[in-house]
Every structure is written in structure tokens, then in C-alpha cells.
Amino acid sequence: MTSTIAGFRFAAVSAGIRKDGRVDVALAVADRPAVVAGLFTRNLVRAAPVLVAEERVRSGLARAILVNAGCANACTGEPGLVATRETTESVARALGIPTEEVLPASTGVIGALLPTAKITSKAKELARSITPEGYADFAQAICTTDRWVKIAEAKIETSKGDPVSVLGIAKGAGMIHPDVGPPQATMLVFLFTDAVIKQEELQNALGQAADKTFNACSVDGDTSTNDTVLALASGASNIRLTASEIAPALITVCDKLARSMIADGEGANHVAEIRATGLANDADAKRVAQTMATSLLVKTALHGKDANWGRLLAAAGRSGVAFDPKVASIKIDDVEIVKNGLAVGADVEKAAAEILKGPSYTIEIGLGTGPGSFSYLTSDLGHGYVDVNADYRS
Amino acid sequence: MTSTIAGFRFAAVSAGIRKDGRVDVALAVADRPAVVAGLFTRNLVRAAPVLVAEERVRSGLARAILVNAGCANACTGEPGLVATRETTESVARALGIPTEEVLPASTGVIGALLPTAKITSKAKELARSITPEGYADFAQAICTTDRWVKIAEAKIETSKGDPVSVLGIAKGAGMIHPDVGPPQATMLVFLFTDAVIKQEELQNALGQAADKTFNACSVDGDTSTNDTVLALASGASNIRLTASEIAPALITVCDKLARSMIADGEGANHVAEIRATGLANDADAKRVAQTMATSLLVKTALHGKDANWGRLLAAAGRSGVAFDPKVASIKIDDVEIVKNGLAVGADVEKAAAEILKGPSYTIEIGLGTGPGSFSYLTSDLGHGYVDVNADYRS
Numbered sequence: 001m002t003s004t005i006a007g008f009r010f011a012a013v014s015a016g017i018r019k020d021g022r023v024d025v026a027l028a029v030a031d032r033p034a035v036v037a038g039l040f041t042r043n044l045v046r047a048a049p050v051l052v053a054e055e056r057v058r059s060g061l062a063r064a065i066l067v068n069a070g071c072a073n074a075c076t077g078e079p080g081l082v083a084t085r086e087t088t089e090s091v092a093r094a095l096g097i098p099t100e101e102v103l104p105a106s107t108g109v110i111g112a113l114l115p116t117a118k119i120t121s122k123a124k125e126l127a128r129s130i131t132p133e134g135y136a137d138f139a140q141a142i143c144t145t146d147r148w149v150k151i152a153e154a155k156i157e158t159s160k161g162d163p164v165s166v167l168g169i170a171k172g173a174g175m176i177h178p179d180v181g182p183p184q185a186t187m188l189v190f191l192f193t194d195a196v197i198k199q200e201e202l203q204n205a206l207g208q209a210a211d212k213t214f215n216a217c218s219v220d221g222d223t224s225t226n227d228t229v230l231a232l233a234s235g236a237s238n239i240r241l242t243a244s245e246i247a248p249a250l251i252t253v254c255d256k257l258a259r260s261m262i263a264d265g266e267g268a269n270h271v272a273e274i275r276a277t278g279l280a281n282d283a284d285a286k287r288v289a290q291t292m293a294t295s296l297l298v299k300t301a302l303h304g305k306d307a308n309w310g311r312l313l314a315a316a317g318r319s320g321v322a323f324d325p326k327v328a329s330i331k332i333d334d335v336e337i338v339k340n341g342l343a344v345g346a347d348v349e350k351a352a353a354e355i356l357k358g359p360s361y362t363i364e365i366g367l368g369t370g371p372g373s374f375s376y377l378t379s380d381l382g383h384g385y386v387d388v389n390a391d392y393r394s
Numbered sequence: 395m396t397s398t399i400a401g402f403r404f405a406a407v408s409a410g411i412r413k414d415g416r417v418d419v420a421l422a423v424a425d426r427p428a429v430v431a432g433l434f435t436r437n438l439v440r441a442a443p444v445l446v447a448e449e450r451v452r453s454g455l456a457r458a459i460l461v462n463a464g465c466a467n468a469c470t471g472e473p474g475l476v477a478t479r480e481t482t483e484s485v486a487r488a489l490g491i492p493t494e495e496v497l498p499a500s501t502g503v504i505g506a507l508l509p510t511a512k513i514t515s516k517a518k519e520l521a522r523s524i525t526p527e528g529y530a531d532f533a534q535a536i537c538t539t540d541r542w543v544k545i546a547e548a549k550i551e552t553s554k555g556d557p558v559s560v561l562g563i564a565k566g567a568g569m570i571h572p573d574v575g576p577p578q579a580t581m582l583v584f585l586f587t588d589a590v591i592k593q594e595e596l597q598n599a600l601g602q603a604a605d606k607t608f609n610a611c612s613v614d615g616d617t618s619t620n621d622t623v624l625a626l627a628s629g630a631s632n633i634r635l636t637a638s639e640i641a642p643a644l645i646t647v648c649d650k651l652a653r654s655m656i657a658d659g660e661g662a663n664h665v666a667e668i669r670a671t672g673l674a675n676d677a678d679a680k681r682v683a684q685t686m687a688t689s690l691l692v693k694t695a696l697h698g699k700d701a702n703w704g705r706l707l708a709a710a711g712r713s714g715v716a717f718d719p720k721v722a723s724i725k726i727d728d729v730e731i732v733k734n735g736l737a738v739g740a741d742v743e744k745a746a747a748e749i750l751k752g753p754s755y756t757i758e759i760g761l762g763t764g765p766g767s768f769s770y771l772t773s774d775l776g777h778g779y780v781d782v783n784a785d786y787r788s
Contacts, residue, residue, distance in 0.1 A: 045711030045719045075704055075719070077736050110704025111737050175691060179712070220690040222705075223712040296614040296690075296775075297569060297783060304784030310469055310504025311616075317439030318573070318617040325439045325469070342471050343505050381690075382784070386777050389691060390698030 003153070005167040006194040007031050007234025010134030011126050012141035015118040017070035017108070025119055026141035027126045028065040028190060029095060034232040036062040036103070037203035039210050041227035042179045047074035048084045048114070049104035050226060056100050057230070060199035063101035065190055065230060066091050066119075067142045069171070072186060073106045073114040074225040083114040090120035094127035105228045107144055107171060107186040135169060135192075142171040142188055145388055147264050152256035154249040156195070160239045166246070167192045168253035174266040174388060176219035177294070178210075178227050186224040187214060189257060191250065194237035201243040206231045208247050213254035216286070217377035219265035220385070221294040262377045263359070267384020270302055271360040271377060276316070279372035284321045286374040288367065291319035293378035302380035307352035309338045316365060323367040331364045332356065397547070399561040400588040401425050401628025404528030405520050406535035409512040411464035411502070419513055420535035421520045422459040422584060423489060428626040430456040430497070431597035433604050435621040436573045441468030442478045442508070443498035444620060450494050451624070454593040457495035459584055459624060460485050460513075461536050463565070466580060467500045467508040468619040477508035484514035488521035499622045501538055501565060501580040529563060529586075536565040536582055539782055541658050546650035548643040550589070554633045560640070561586045562647035568660040568782060570613035571688070572604075572621050580618040581608060583651060585644065588631040595637040600625045602637075603644035607652040610680070611771035613659035614779070615688040656771045657753070661778020664696055665754040665771060670710070673766035678715045680768040682761065685713035687772035696774035701746035703732045710759060717761040725758045726750065 011027045018024040038057035040050050056062065066088055073080045088102040095102075106114060139149040150170040155163040172187035191206070210229055231250070263271045276288040292298055295315035301308035309330050317325065330338035332352035337344050355361050405421050412418040432451035434444050450456065460482055467474045482496040489496075500508060533543040544564040549557035566581035585600070604623055625644070657665045670682040686692055689709035695702035703724050711719065724732035726746035731738055749755050 043708060043711040044713075044715075044717065045707050072704075075707055075732075075735060075737070077720075077734075110702075110708060175708075177712075222689055222691045222709065225704075225708045225711065295616055296779070297616045300780055300783035303780065306784070308504075310466075310619075313439050313469055314437060314504060314569075314619045315616065317437040317619065318571075319438075321438075323438065326471075338469075341469060343469070381780065383777050383780050385690070386694055386697065386775065386780065389694035390700070390776070 004132035005165050005192045007236030008192050009130035009132055010138040011129040012137035013122045013126055015122045017068055017115060017118055023137060023141035024069045025122060025126065026067045026138040027091060027130060028138060029130050030063050030232055030234050033061040033063055033101065034234045035197055035199050035202055036060065037199060037206045037231045039206060039229040041224055043223050043225050045075065045225045047072050047106060047226045048076055048080035049073055049106045050228060052081065052084045053103045053105060053228060056103055059100065061101065062103050062232060063097045064091060064095060065103045065105065067105045067188060068119060069142055069144050070108040071106060071112050071114050072108045072110045072226050074110040076113045079113055083116045086116050087114065087119040090123035091126065094123040103230060105188050107142065107188055107226055110225060135167065139169045144171065145173045145266055146171050150257050150260040152253045154252040156246065156249045158239055162237065164195045164237045164239050164241060165193060166249045166253050168257050170257040170261060172261040173264045174219055175222045175224045176261055176265065177221045177223045178214040179223045186226045187261065189214065189229040191231040191253065193233045195233050195246055196235040196238060196240040197233045197246060202231055202233055205243040205247040205250050209250035209254040212251055213258040216375065217258045217262050218294050219262060219379050258377060262379050265379030266388040267382045268379035269382065270380045272302055273362045273375050273377055275362060275364045275373065275375045276367065277364060277373040278366045278368035278370050279321060279323065280370045281372040282374050285372040287321050288316050288319045289374045289376035291315050293376045296381060299378065299381035302356065303382040305353055305356040307332060307337055307349045307356060312363065312365065316367065327368055329366040333361050398526035399559050399586045401630030402586045403524035403526055404532040405523040406531035407516045407520055409516045411462055411509060411512055417531060417535035418463045419516060419520065420461045420532040421485060421524060422532060423524050424457050424626055424628050427455040427457055427495065428628050429454060429591055429593050429596055431593060431600045431625045433600060433623040435618055437617045437619050439469065439619045441466050441500060441620045442470055442474035443467055443500045444622060446475065446478045447497045447499060447622060450497055453494065455495065456497050456626060457491045458485060458489060459497045459499065461499045461582060462513060463536055463538050464502040465500060465506050465508050466502045466504045466620050468504045470507045473507055477510045480510050481508065481513040484517035485520065488517040497624060499582050501536065501582055501620055504619060529561065533563045538565065539567045539660055540565050544651050544654040546647045548646040550635065550640065550643045552633055556631065558589045558631045558633050558635060559587060560643045560647050562651050564651040564655060566655040567658045568613055569616045569618045570655055570659065571615045571617045572608040573617045580620045581655065583608065583623040585625040585647065587627045589627050589640055590629040590632060590634040591627045591640060596625055596627055599637040599641040599644050602641050603648040606645055607648035610769065611652045611656050612688050613656060613773050652771060656773050659773030660782040661776045662773035663776065664774045666696055667756045667769050667771055669756060669758045669767065669769045670761065671758060671767040672760045672762035672764050673715060673717065674764045675766040676768050679766040681715050682710050682713045683768045683770035685709050687770045690775060693772065693775035696750065697776040699747055699750040701726055701731055701743045701750060706757065706759065710761065721762055723760040727755050
């Protein structure tokens with residue numbers, strides 16, 4: 001059961017940007033200027049809201065986040081920037097705060113200009129309807145092809161008083177292969193905490209958390225023009241935390257959100273955690289795990305619940321990382337199907353296929369005795385993905 | 395109309411390796427020892443026939459190629475190597491030639507051991523049924539998920555007599571993202587010419603041709619453990635050619651075979667030639683074109699006949715290559731849908747969508763004024779791909 005987060009209020013409205021009339025504009029407001037950290041897509045093609053939010057995050061403080069679904073406002077040039085500025089300005093005016101303290105984020109079709117008037121006409125309604133419990137509506141309004149809302153929380157116990165909270169809200173099911181970093185994620189992730197924390201400490205902890213979670217998961221290998229991760233700290237707990245004190249909670253929340261996004265991968269039924277071990281270093285292990293996690297032949301085999309270890313090994317072999325195929329081992333959860341580069345046998349493959357029927361499992365590939373290891377989350381690829389993406393704009 | 399190729403004879407039999415009983419073992423025989431050049435997969439995980447063929451190609455001469463479909467004999471360890479050697483030995487004995495002059499190639503399921511007896515028991519039948527016209531049976535027998543056979547030819551006019559011929563035979567529809575090179579492709583390609591040519595010249599020309607064709611095409615981004623390209627020159631024309639004299643014909647034949655493979659991409663209906671121009675150099679242009687060509691969102695949009703330029707631009711933007719999105723242009727054949735990084739309009743997008751209904755088209759993305767350009771072939775991704783690959787082993 002998720003609880004409210006001290007210092008923040010939320011609201012959502014239907015502004016008619018989505019064709020289906022569902023809630024599609026969301027607002028989060030901090031009671032006082034909040035310390036902010038941000039990570040944005042490293043795609044060279046970056047949406048107007050990414051450009052604006054990145055600039056505004058630099059001040060280190062923010063009061064509000066304005067998000068719309070249904071339109072990414074990407075590849076829309078100067079008119080896109082103007083639309084982003086005007087919509088945030090209307091919300092700022094309704095809230096009585098500086099425009100620069102409102103951070104924009106958008107998700108939806110690339111190339112369509114944000115319909116300014118649909119949002120500005122709802123600014124006052126949004127501003128007056130914010131409540132601490134509104135986070136659930138917020139989480140709903142930012143969804144696009146998502147089948148469920150994504151909310152996670154963690155508590156940090158300290159000796160200084162009540163626990164400090166971290167609340168995370170995310171959307172994402174397709175175009176998911178985040179590559180976010182400072183100074184620059186259509187994954188949208190919003191993290192709220194009542195901790196007191198310095199901007200650099202929050203940014204540092206956020207970067208660590210993203211590298212272990214969002215930057216280590218993929219639905220389709222496509223990095224969005226709009227990926228955005230924002231973390232706001234209200235300080236309402238009056239408990240001061242360092243990066244290393246808040247990082248574990250951020251990682252816990254980000255990991256839950258990343259798993260929820262991958263489980264919600266367009267057309268997907270399974271979450272596989274692909275763990276590569278025994279490589280020379282973690283970077284090599286990430287390259288192996290990522291190559292396996294984004295292989296179409298691996299992802300369709302997972303869809304078919306087929307313990308097709310040949311495809312797993314072949315994907316590792318094309319990763320560009322050096323290893324000796326003769327020492328390769330592969331385990332599906334605790335069932336070893338490959339040992340010393342060779343099949344263990346038909347019986348264990350049947351046992352593995354049973355595990356692959358489940359909603360989530362681990363595939364561990366051992367490629368030597370080196371210290372490098374990395375875990376990467378991926379989904380299976382089925383007909384649903386083709387359905388969603390062959391007809392997305394029509 | 396394809397014609398026979400002087401100096402070579404071919405045969406195929408059904409050995410019961412494929413479950414459906416179709417012809418599945420093929421043999422090509424040169425009348426005399428032929429000059430041979432080979433390119434093999436650069437996947438680190440390499441099948442037994444790849445290891446054996448690579449070693450035997452080093453002598454520079456070969457008499458025969460023995461190919462089976464239905465079993466890749468990959469990840470089969472020492473027993474796999476023994477099976478490959480025994481099958482080639484039985485064919486060598488039936489032909490009365492040294493075993494080292496028989497080059498093996500296999501395609502099919504990874505991890506299954508080649509059923510030696512099924513092939514050795516057919517060696518005599520294969521050897522006595524070779525005919526110049528047998529190339530068509532050969533082309534049929536090497537197919538797996540292919541919907542059609544792939545044969546191409548080219549003639550080289552010289553002042554020295556009759557034209558010199560190049561005949562190419564290929565298979566491939568999935569696990570197609572070849573990365574072949576010396577010294578080390580489940581694309582199988584066999585090229586036969588009656589030219590007189592030195593081994594180094596043939597190898598050189600073959601490498602040039604592969605880089606422009608097979609190494610610039612993708613169905614699913616997965617590089618096989620078994621990809622093999624072999625070129626045999628019988629010398630039967632008595633006309634001596636250099637690398638630069640034969641290269642254009644090899645490129646012509648390889649380009650036709652590559653286009654046929656991509657058109658036959660599992661579940662695919664369209665071939666798109668993605669051409670990136672205006673980059674700093676050809677390597678950057680290849681990286682952009684390849685990233686676009688392997689994007690799931692691009693490939694599903696092509697399946698939906700959707701001129702979704704946002705996905706095209708977003709894929710280019712995550713390629714890791716530097717360019718200014720503000721100068722980007724995109725043309726579908728001769729219809730410009732993006733100019734200066736912005737949409738040209740709904741009318742041209744409708745015209746482009748009409749072009750996308752066709753079997754093949756060009757997508758050209760201009761990203762500046764640099765001299766670098768590269769063309770990459772890809773297919774759309776539809777339900778058929780999921781059908782074929784979620785159930786491949788069952």
C-alpha cells in the first residue's frame with residue numbers, strides 16, 4: 001500500500017490530447033521549492049520538453065512537474081519550444097510561482113506539436129485540484145501504451161526520527177531502452193522524497209540508481225527522444241541525508257519501476273533478468289547481457305517459452321566481448337542447461353521450459369572466472385508488440 | 395534464366411535431417427581442383443563446419459562443397475567436429491578426392507549434433523547424381539525457413555573470348571545480420587565462376603563484395619554461428635581475371651542474393667534500402683543506417699506502411715554518431731517528408747505511405763554536408779517473424 005509523500009501534491013485532468021479521452025495531463029507540486037536532480041535522454045534527437053527541463057533543472061530548485069501523454073512534442077522545432085514554455089507558464093501563473101520552477105515532460109507521438117490551448121485552458125483546474133492523494137491520478141495520466149500504472153516506494157530508517165520516504169512514479173512500455181545521464185530518458189520517471197538533501201548529492205545518487213536500473217533494461221532497444229528522470233526532495237522530513245544514505249532507497253524504487261516497465265513491455269508476458277558473469281570486467285559483462293537482452297531471436301524464443309540456449313550463446317558470441325565458448329554455462333533460475341559450452345540434456349531443457357512459462361525468471365550465463373558481472377532486464381517479444389507498433393499512429 | 399557454370403556439377407538428396415522430408419543435403423563438385431576463397435562468421439561462437447571449412451580453405455584449392463540444412467552442428471564440441479569430418483570424408487571417398495578438398499557448411503538448429511549416418515549413407519548417391527543443371531536442386535536443398543530459392547548470375551565481358559560467368563546460390567531468411575570476413579557467415583552463400591584467378595585476387599574481390607552487400611543487410615540483427623561465403627573458380631573459361639576485373643560481377647551477384655534474402659526475411663513483406671548521407675565519413679554513415687535498419691520501431695512502422703519519420707530520426711539520434719538534427723532531411727524514394735529537421739506536411743506523408751505499400755523502396759536520410767554515405771538493406775518486422783521464431787524448435 002503506497003502512502004502520500006510529505007511536501008508534495010498531485011492532480012490530473014483530461015485535456016483531450018489522447019484520442020480516447022482518458023486523463024492525459026498531470027501536475028506534481030512541491031509545497032516549497034524542492035531540491036531537484038534530473039537525467040535526460042542521451043539520444044541526439046531530443047524533444048522540446050527535454051531541452052527546457054534540462055535547462056531549468058540547472059538552478060537546483062523546482063516547484064512543479066507538468067506532464068502530458070499523447071504528444072511527445074519532439075522534432076517540432078521552435079514552435080515546440082514555444083508550446084512547452086507557454087504551457088508551463090500558464091500552470092506557473094495558476095500556482096503563483098515562477099515559470100522557471102515548472103519542469104515539463106511529454107510522451108506520445110513524435111513530430112506532432114503540443115496543442116498549447118488544450119493544456120493552458122486546464123491550468124487553473126489542475127492547480128486547484130492538487131491533493132497529497134492525487135499521485136494515483138498523476139500516475140494514470142502519464143501512461144500511453146502502459147497496461148498498468150507504475151508506483152513504487154521505499155522507506156529509509158534513520159536514527160534521527162521517522163523514516164524518510166521515497167515515492168516513485170513511472171510510465172513506459174515501448175521505445176524502452178533508456179540511456180539517461182547527466183547533463184542530459186519515452187520512459188518518464190518521477191521520484192519524490194521528503195529528505196533534506198543537497199542537489200549534488202541527489203544528482204549523484206540518482207545517477208547511480210539509473211545506471212543500475214533504467215540504463216540496464218530494454219523492451220525494444222529503441223532509446224526515446226523524451227526519456228526523463230526527475231527527483232524532487234521537499235525536505236519536509238527535516239532529516240538530512242547524503243547520496244550514499246539515499247542511494248539504496250532510490251535503487252530499490254527505481255528497480256521496482258524498471259521491472260514494472262519491462263513486465264509491461266508492449267506485447268510482453270515475461271520478465272527475464274539476464275545475468276552475465278565471469279567476464280574480465282563489468283563493462284564487458286554489460287555488453288554481453290545487453291546483446292542477449294536485445295536479440296530478437298532470444299526474445300522470440302522467450303515468447304515461445306523455448307529454452308533455446310543456442311540463441312543465447314550465439315547472441316553472446318556476437319557481442320564483441322572476448323570469451324572462451326568452451327567454458328560457457330547457462331542456468332535458467334537454478335536449472336543448468338549448458339555446461340562447458342555443451343547441452344546438459346533434454347531433461348533439464350524440459351525443466352527449464354517449465355520455468356520459462358512463469359512471469360519472471362533469471363538467465364545466468366557464465367563465461368569464465370573473471371570478476372565482471374552485470375544484470376540486464378528484458379521482456380519477451382510477441383505479436384502484441386507488432387500490433388501496438390505497426391498501427392501506433394493510425 | 396540462369397545457365398550452367400562451366401567446370402561445376404551439383405546434386406541434392408533428401409537425407410531425413412529436416413523433419414518435413416524435403417531435400418536437405420547438397421553437393422557441389424568442381425571438375426578439377428578449383429581456386430577457393432572464403433569468408434566466415436565473426437561470431438565468437440562458431441559451428442564445427444565453419445571451423446573445418448576455414449582450415450581447409452587455407453590451402454587455396456577445393457574440389458567440393460557439402461551442405462546440409464536442418465542442423466547447424468553448432469555448439470556440439472568435439473563430436474560435432476568428428477561428424478563434420480566423417481561426412482566430408484564419405485563424400486570425398488565417393489568422389490575419389492582428398493577429404494581436405496571437401497568444404498562443409500551447415501544450417502539449422504543450434505546445439506543438435508549432425509546425424510553422421512544420415513549423410514554418409516547418401517554419399518554415393520550424391521556423388522553419382524551430380525550434373526551441371528543440378529544447381530537448382532542444390533539451391534533448394536540448402537533452404538531452411540526460406541520461402542524461395544536464391545540464385546543470381548552475372549557475365550563479365552572481356553576482349554579475350556566468351557564472357558566469363560559468375561553464379562551465386564544463397565540461403566537465408568532469419569538470423570540474418572551477417573558479419574563475415576577473413577580469416578574467419580546462417581547465411582550460406584556459394585559463388586562459382588569459370589574465371590582463371592589467383593586465390594588472393596579472389597579473396598580480395600570477395601571481401602570487397604561482402605562488405606558492400608552481405609555485411610550491409612539485416613533481417614533481425616542476429617549474427618549466426620554458421621554464416622559462410624565460399625567462392626570457387628574452376629578456370630574452365632581459360633580467361634584470367636584480376637580482383638578488380640571480377641569484383642563488379644561478384645558485387646552484382648552478391649547484391650542480388652542479399653536483396654533476395656532480405657525480401658525473404660522471416661515474416662517480411664518489404665525491402666527498404668536505408669541510405670544515410672552527409673556524414674563525416676562512410677563509417678559514421680554505416681552506423682546511422684545500420685541503427686535505423688535494426689530499430690524495432692522502424693521495422694514495425696514499415697510493416698504498418700507508416701511513414702513514421704519520428705522513429706527514423708530517433709533511431710539515427712541514438713546511433714552514437716554526431717549530427718545536427720536541425721538539418722535532417724528524410725526522403726521516401728523521391729518524396730521528401732522531413733526538411734530541416736521538421737515535418738514537411740500531411741500530404742507528402744500520405745504520398746510516402748503509398749510508396750511504403752510497395753515491395754521495395756529507398757529511405758534516404760540526409761544529415762549534413764559531409765562526404766560520408768552508406769546504404770543498408772533491411773526488412774519490415776511483422777507477425778510472421780514472431781510465428782517462425784517463437785516456435786522454431788517445436
